[in-house]
Structures are given as C-alpha cells and as structure tokens.
Amino acid sequence: MQNIVLAGATGGIGRAIADRLLREEGIRVWGLCRAPEDEKAWQADHDGRLTLGRWDATSPDQFGNRLADLLPDDLEVSGLIYAAGLLHGEGLKPEKRLEDLDMASLNHAFTVNALAYPMLVQALLPWLRHGESKRLMAISAKVGSLEDNRVGGWYAYRASKAALNMFVRNLAIEMPRRSKKVCCVAVHPGTTRTALSAPFEQSLAQLQVHDTDDTANNLVKIFLALTEKDNGRFINWDGTDLPW
Numbered sequence: 740m741q742n743i744v745l746a747g748a749t750g751g752i753g754r755a756i757a758d759r760l761l762r763e764e765g766i767r768v769w770g771l772c773r774a775p776e777d778e779k780a781w782q783a784d785h786d787g788r789l790t791l792g793r794w795d796a797t798s799p800d801q802f803g804n805r806l807a808d809l810l811p812d813d814l815e816v817s818g819l820i821y822a823a824g825l826l827h828g829e830g831l832k833p834e835k836r837l838e839d840l841d842m843a844s845l846n847h848a849f850t851v852n853a854l855a856y857p858m859l860v861q862a863l864l865p866w867l868r869h870g871e872s873k874r875l876m877a878i879s880a881k882v883g884s885l886e887d888n889r890v891g892g893w894y895a896y897r898a899s900k901a902a903l904n905m906f907v908r909n910l911a912i913e914m915p916r917r918s919k920k921v922c923c924v925a926v927h928p929g930t931t932r933t934a935l936s937a938p939f940e941q942s943l944a945q946l947q948v949h950d951t952d953d954t955a956n957n958l959v960k961i962f963l964a965l966t967e968k969d970n971g972r973f974i975n976w977d978g979t980d981l982p983w
C-alpha cells in the first residue's frame with residue numbers, strides 16, 4: 740500500500756487529485772485540510788482509504804502534532820503532494836503596481852504558498868525514514884518562474900511561488916543525502932477552473948483552461964511516474980520542463 744499525504748485536500752485541485760489517486764489500486768490518501776469535520780461523507784465514500792486531518796498552513800508550530808494526530812507512528816509515507824495555496828482572499832488581491840503591496844498580505848501569501856511547505860516536510864521526516872521510494876511534489880505556478888516573468892504584477896503570488904521553488908531545489912539537494920530513492924519536484928498544474936482562478940474568468944478566455952479532473956489526471960500521471968531521475972525538476976502539466 741502506498742501512503743500519500745495530500746495537503747490542501749479540499750481545494751479545487753487537491754480534492755480532484757485525491758479522487759483520482761483513489762481510483763488507483765494500492766493507494767491510501769491521508770489528507771490535510773482546515774475543516775475535516777465537513778467531509779465525513781467524502782471519507783465514507785472511499786472505504787477507509789481516505790483519512791482527513793485538521794491542518795492550517797498558518798500554524799507551523801502545530802504541524803508535528805497535526806501529523807501525529809493523523810498518521811500511525813509506524814506508517815511508511817511514500818509521497819507528499821502540496822496542493823495548498825492562495826492568490827486572493829483575506830485582504831489579498833493580485834497587485835498591479837507597487838502601491839498595492841501590503842505587508843500583512845505578503846506575509847500571508849508567503850506563509851501559505853511557500854513557508855509551510857518545508858515546515859511540513861520537516862514535520863513529516865519521522866514517517867519518511869524508510870528505505871522505499873519517496874516522491875515529494877509541490878504544486879507551484881508558472882508565474883513563479885523568474886525567467887518567465889515578463890509582465891510583472893502579482894507580487895505576492897509570484898514571489899511566494901518563486902520562494903516555494905527555491906525550497907524545492909534545496910530539498911532536492913538535501914533529501915537524497917538522507918535516502919537514495921527520493922524525488923523532489925515542483926509542478927505547474929496549468930490554468931484550472933477553481934475558486935482560485937474564478938475572479939479572472941474574463942482573462943481566462945484567452946488561455947487554455949482545464950477542469951479539475953483534467954488537471955488531476957495530468958498531475959497524478961506525473962506524480963506516479965516520478966523517479967530519482969526527475970529529482971529537482973520544475974515540471975509543466977504536460978510533462979515538459981519549465982525554466983526556474
């Protein structure tokens with residue numbers, strides 16, 4: 740049985756990934772979200788292969804306790820997918836110019852989009868100390884690419900995703916020193932119809948937009964095929980490489 744921890748399990752992309760993973764045999768999903776009590780029916784649909792635990796990215800000092808509440812001590816975790824993230828909400832909207840920047844919003848975006856990821860990997864270490872393969876996949880965004888940034892704006896989102904990408908690169912260097920069969924990557928899911936992209940519906944008309952099931956198919960295909968050879972890649976939804 741492969742045990743996959745999925746953070747952001749009740750988001751648009753996260754939920755679709757969980758459902759897609761659970762269509763595979765031999766996979767159990769341990770989901771982290773902010774309101775697991777609202778998801779009893781969803782868990783019941785999956786005959787004990789989906790277990791949800793409470794977790795908030797803004798409380799990193801709690802991550803160890805939250806994982807200990809969710810995961811049996813002797814569980815071997817073979818994968819982590821980080822699908823939490825935000826672009827707008829709680830006082831944050833994508834900035835068009837310097838005057839729009841706000842310190843509290845920048846902090847919040849950095850915490851959820853970037854800082855919580857390595858803190859979660861750190862908290863997960865006790866469940867990763869086994870000799871089998873491990874895949875760690877962070878859902879990033881193409882707009883976090885330094886090289887790809889030609890239009891500016893979206894300061895908090897772009898910069899926090901660039902920071903997430905740097906965390907992935909660091910993990911890709913350190914984790915193989917601890918264990919041979921490990922792969923750490925960042926992925927761009929492609930523009931996907933979710934609450935995150937909903938306010939931009941008009942501009943989306945010019946883009947290729949995926950529904951959540953398409954995106955989950957693309958990302959789970961990438962995730963399940965990851966090997967040590969992919970370690971350190973920034974992967975587009977179609978499997979091609981993106982510039983950092």
Ligand SMILES: NC(=O)c1ccc[n+]([C@@H]2O[C@H](COP(=O)([O-])OP(=O)(O)OC[C@H]3O[C@@H](n4cnc5c(N)ncnc54)[C@H](OP(=O)(O)O)[C@@H]3O)[C@@H](O)[C@H]2O)c1
Pocket residue numbers: 746747748749750751752753772773774794795796797822823824825826851878879880881927928929930931932933934935936
């Ligand atoms: N949709 C797109 O077009 C697109 C494009 C590029 C990249 N992405 C990335 O894909 C990932 C998933 O986005 P989505 O489109 O699925 O957005 P979404 O439907 O808005 O889901 C966002 C997820 O982030 C979680 N989250 C937000 N704040 C949190 C906090 N303080 N603590 C814990 N979890 C928190 C939400 O948890 P709750 O369920 O508890 O609210 C939810 O699971 C994000 O990293 C996003 O940047 C999306």
